[in-house]
Amino acid sequence: MTRMKAGLSGLALAAGMAALAAPVLAQSQADMITPIDKELTFVFIPKVIHPWYDVVAEGSHFAAAELEKRGVxxxxxxxxxxxxxxxxxxxxxxxxIGRRPDGLSVACLDQATNVQMLKEAKAAGINTFTFNSFCSGEFPFVGQKDSYQDGYDLGAKLVEVLNGEGEVGILSGSLTATDHVERILGFKDAIKDHPGIKVVFEQPDNDVLEEAVALTENAMLAHPNIKGFFGSNASNPIGAARAVKNAGKSGEIAIVGMDDLPEAVDFVCDGTITALKAQRQWDIGYWSVIYMVAANEGHTFPMDHNTGSRFITKDDCK
Known part of the structure; x- marks a missing residue:
């Protein structure tokens, strides 16, 4: 045996003896998971009572029913x-925070104050998540993160439909909600290179359908030549459509906006609403519950699950 081989053999033997003598430090990843042997409580706090969140809730309850079949x-x-x-x-x-649920998920209405509250929840040991309206990268988020792009896409669609000419109005939702604010920024960026498009009206409806109806009616009275409306949330395209249809101007005034609540889709199919960008609310609720369970078990989970959005136009009504 050469001296090199002898040396390697000696090292191998020494390593083998050390391994036998030392405690086993390696741990199976499965052993790192904490079994759940109690009922879990998850609390969702949306921005407001709204049919949009009813669909998110459906997804969350479906996930809970699915988990119960697995004993959770x-x-x-x-x-x-x-x-x-x-x-x-x-x-x-x-x-x-005082009730100490096993998971808390919040749709941020006001980024500055909400983040401070969420930090307190996290410091209290609560698995703290956000959904729908992005708040801070410190907390896992489930939802459509690129609200700016939704606004931009809808602005580009309105420019196309109006052939780059016409007065338009903006229903701006809640002024502190990051998703509403970012959609408006995107919309304005999409139209800024088209000087023929002029914003003559911009008002918050605070996610209240009746306010959106009244604001649209007022805008049409104040600006009889208005040719289009942009709605930054799920309520205001419906409100705008009700007002436009009641005025007998369906098809004359273009409406673009967010989400696929049943009444909004009906307005797309009858030609009152031109286009919607629809989020995937059901997925948001489903995956929020799944990830909060994962957090309680010690599993990894994504910090950002972008559920995305899609266009809905009359072509989808076939």
């Missing part, structure tokens, strides 16, 4: 403010 009991609670009110929402977050 999850109680899903929706603590919903009746109006889009920052103070009310933050009070609900604070109250739920």
């Amino acid at each position: 009991k999850v109680n899903v609670i929706w603590d919903q403010p009746p109006q889009a009110d920052v103070v009310d929402q933050n009070q609900r977050i604070e109250a739920n």
Whole structure:
């Protein structure tokens, strides 16, 4: 045996003896998972009571039912403010921090104050998530993150439909909600290189359908030549469409906006609404629950699950 081979053999033998003598440090990844032997409680706090969130809730309850079949009991609670009110929402977050649920997921209405509350929840040991309206990279997020792009796409669609000419109005939703704000920024960027498109009206409807109807009616009275409306949330395209249809101007005034609530889709199919960008609310609710369970088990989960969006036009009504 050469000296090199002898040396290697000696090293191998020494390594083998050391391995036998030392404690086993390696751990199976499966052993790192914490079995769940109690009922879990997850609380969702949206921006407001709204049919849009009803679809998110459907996804969350479906996930809970699916998990129960696997022996994991999850109680899903929706603590919903009746109006889009920052103070009310933050009070609900604070109250739920005191209740110490196993998971808390918030649709941010006001980025600055919500982030502070969410930091308090995280510091209290609560698995803290966000959904629908992006708040901060410090917390896992499930939803359509690129709200700017949705606004831009809808602005480009309105420019196309109006052939680059006409007065338009903006229903701006909640002024503090990041998704609404970013959609408006995207919309304005899409139209800024088209001087023939002029924004003559911009008002918040605060996610209230009746306000969107009234604001659209007022805009049409003040600007009789208005040719289009952009709605930044799920309520205001419906509100605009009701007002436009009641005025007998379906097809004359173009409407673009967000989401696929049933009434909005009906307005697309009858030609009152030109186009929608629809988020995937059901997926948001489903995956939020799945990831909160993963957090309780010690599994990894994504910090950003972008559920995306898609166009809906009359071609989809066939």
